[in-house]
Amino acid sequence: MDDRERDIIDDIGGLISEERSLRDRSTRELGLSEDEKSRLRTVEVRLDQCWDLLRRRRALSEFGKDPSTAEVRPAEEVEGYQS
Template identity: 50%
Template sequence: MSGKENAEILGSIGAMVEAEKRLRARIASGAADQEEARAELAALEVKLDQCWDLLRQRRARAEFGEDPGGAKLRPAAEVEGYQS
């Protein structure tokens, strides 16, 4: 597994989680336009889901002896359609 690429993905996830926390705090405090902030939050959550999905794909490919580099960012509609 290529640790460098996974570390980059995890770094992006960390940055987005921090952005999500700041945005939620702005929403809670009333410092943000509610409609705009909620739309931004929804978009951020989709991006996070896509990144987590990409990381899971990479890890699974590596586990089964495949090239993690073959993992691709899936469309939002596909990732958001998954059921837990």
């Protein structure tokens, strides 16, 4: 694991922590403010982008390619995936 991958994993950890905090606050209190709802959505999208980047970096590495060529994809692209 290189430094960049470690940074991505650290970012994921921080975002997960923030997401849990916001979700916990929404269930303990009477929901979230509009700003908090917006922040939660931003965190969710950013998490999707980080996971996507990490998966693509690992795939490139697995096939002998340079993982540093992977870049963060736009939110619209990452959020447009279909199951």
